[in-house]
Amino acid sequence: MEHPPVSPIIQVQGLEKTYQTARGKLTLFRNLDLEVKAGEMVAIVGQSGAGKSTLLHILGALDTPSAGTVYCASTNVAALTQRQAAAFRNREIGYVWQFHYLLPEFTALENVAMPLMARGVSRRDASAVAANWLREVGLEDRGEHRPGELSGGEQQRVALARSLVNNPRLLLADEPTGDLDEATAGLVFDLIARLHADHGLTSILVTHNMDLAAQCTRALRLEAGKLVANRWPAGPSQTGLPAGKP
16 A cells, blocks of 8 residues: 655755855855655765754754745744744754753753743653653663763763753754764764654754764755765665665
8 A cells, every 4th residue: 555645844945045254245055955754864964164054053943044945844934033933943843962052050850851841841740751851861860960970972862852852843963973982972873863763753963974874864965055965985885875764
């Protein structure tokens, strides 16, 4: 039996982003198009300065395009007011950055619970949900520890739990393993992939780690202001991106 086509959760057409600098106008994107279907795990690779982080910020309503249309989770994010954008991010988007941005004076449990309390959830209920998410990332016994008492990998796992505590549909991750050693990076990526699958997420990861990018549904390279399918070196999988299942 044929399955119905999966609708795109992200649709970007004709995206342009320009900045005015002391040397004139800098154009990051011009006529950039992107479509991501629900359930995909997409890696975005490219040289530093190509605009990968800026693209994530636009998709997640943290920045606005200079031109083009950006629909994310059925919402025209470019048309949102600041207040609407904040509500959209809190409701639909989970962010993970290269640096964890945990608040050092609060415990791991409190850091994870904060997005819920920002939505008006009681401290007791928020703490209960946060404890479940710490269990999901394997840190149920570290809830009362502050960030400074955790390893780099543990801090990033707390940040991942915090990003998902509101049950978003989209996970946007900007170099989530960039500050970690190779072994820890692999473990954190495996955790992201498992949570992606278990919770029906749609995920976009910016990464310089080509081994991790190859494990995503597909990988796109940002170059010359546009996204193109990544070209993998000739070898065992020279036919294209391995059909990895997150």
